[in-house]
Amino acid sequence: MARFLRSAGWALSGIGHALRTQRHMRFHVMMAVLVIAAGLWFRISGLEWVIVLLTAALVIAAELFNTAIESIVDLASPGQHPLAKAAKDIAAGAVLVLAFAAVVIGLIVFLPHMRILLFD
Numbered sequence: 001m002a003r004f005l006r007s008a009g010w011a012l013s014g015i016g017h018a019l020r021t022q023r024h025m026r027f028h029v030m031m032a033v034l035v036i037a038a039g040l041w042f043r044i045s046g047l048e049w050v051i052v053l054l055t056a057a058l059v060i061a062a063e064l065f066n067t068a069i070e071s072i073v074d075l076a077s078p079g080q081h082p083l084a085k086a087a088k089d090i091a092a093g094a095v096l097v098l099a100f101a102a103v104v105i106g107l108i109v110f111l112p113h114m115r116i117l118l119f120d
């Protein structure tokens with residue numbers, strides 16, 4: 001148990017480091033908080049909660065992986081290198097794919113609730 005708590009503490013400190021150093025990470029967390037607030041406001045269904053929470057978690061996890069890859073690249077290649085650029089840009093591309101999917105999923109989940117609120 002103590003070992004698990006110690007590992008969880010290191011993982012939390014990794015998340016804290018990403019939050020302190022990456023503005024994109026802060027943006028994704030802020031969006032997740034807004035989406036959770038919207039879910040509570042619109043009283044979305046259980047299945048919608050699963051979709052929304054999973055999507056938000058995937059975007060944040062992708063940003064954490066991206067931050068980790070950036071750190072490894074900066075350590076391995078402090079100077080400019082085309083492979084360093086490729087690694088960073090590909091990792092950023094993965095976040096972009098998930099962030100774009102999250103926007104589309106958010107519209108699919110929340111637009112019907114907004115329509116009911118506005119027009120019914």
Ligand SMILES: Nc1ncnc2c1ncn2[C@@H]1O[C@H](COP(=O)(O)OP(=O)(O)OP(=O)(O)O)[C@@H](O)[C@H]1O
Binds near residue numbers: 022077081
């Ligand atoms: N060591 C390197 N060699 C070559 N290109 C690099 C290297 N480090 C970064 N780059 C490239 O320079 C551009 C900007 O990189 P940078 O890490 O500043 O990205 P950023 O999006 O501004 O990051 P952040 O979100 O942390 O502000 C990217 O295309 C990246 O791939």
